[in-house]
Amino acid sequence: MFILHRLDGVPPESFQNQIRQLVIDHVGELSSVAISADNPLYPLYQYGVGLEVHQYLQALDGTRGLSVVLTLALDAEAPERLLGFALAISATDDPQACAVAFLAVDPSHRRQGIAQALLADLRTRYPRLELSALPHQVPWFEGMGLQVVHASGPQVLMSSTGQAIGALIGRLDIAPIYQTVEVRQIHAYLLKQHGEQAMIAAQDQRDERLDQLTERAAACVGERRSLH
DSSP, X not given: XXXXXXXXXXXXXHHHHHHHHHHHHTHHHXXXXXXXXTSTTHHHHHHHHHHHHHHHHHGGGSOSSOOEEEEEEEESSSTTSEEEEEEXXXXXXXXXXXXXXXXXXXXXXXXXXXXXXXXXXXXHHOSEEEEEEOGGXXXXXXXXXXXXXXXXXXXXXXXXXXXXXXXXOOOOOOGGGGGSHHHHHHHHHHHHHHOHHHHHHHHHHHHHHHXXXXXXXXXXXXXXXXXX
């Protein structure tokens, strides 16, 4: 069993660590790049996306101009243990709208209704909700009552209304994350470990996967439109 816990401020360090670990372990599912675990660039995205989520968590103190909403799913018998979380950003001009930035559940506790409960909790507060999903995730979100809106690169925009919410949703600028000293150090380490040719091949592999996902996203939207 699990319980949901809404946070109004920056979560305790213990929860921050568990959230970051969940993101790092499953970055391929959470990153818009959908980097595969066998790609030598994988550690780079683990760090980058992990840091991105960390910065959104810090924005819960309200000092970064964003209205971040965080809901945790906790083990009912051991509430210090994180089972999943939903991180969303509410609109600045529409109190009933939000965009889900990250939704994750520990694999050992999937298919227990946790992600469904996290989304349902958000929708009770924000009837107009949208998120971006990878093509293979679309059927699951459709089962949760979300509808396809349009393709956006390798992802599919989905919403609770079938239309883009059209509200002002703030986002952190993540470009500086990939320009930090730490990222350069990780890249230098990977370059030394794998060699220049392997790193070039890794970039090509990443880009080819993105091209494939972009085609699948467009096909996914086309299939839905042909049915209506």
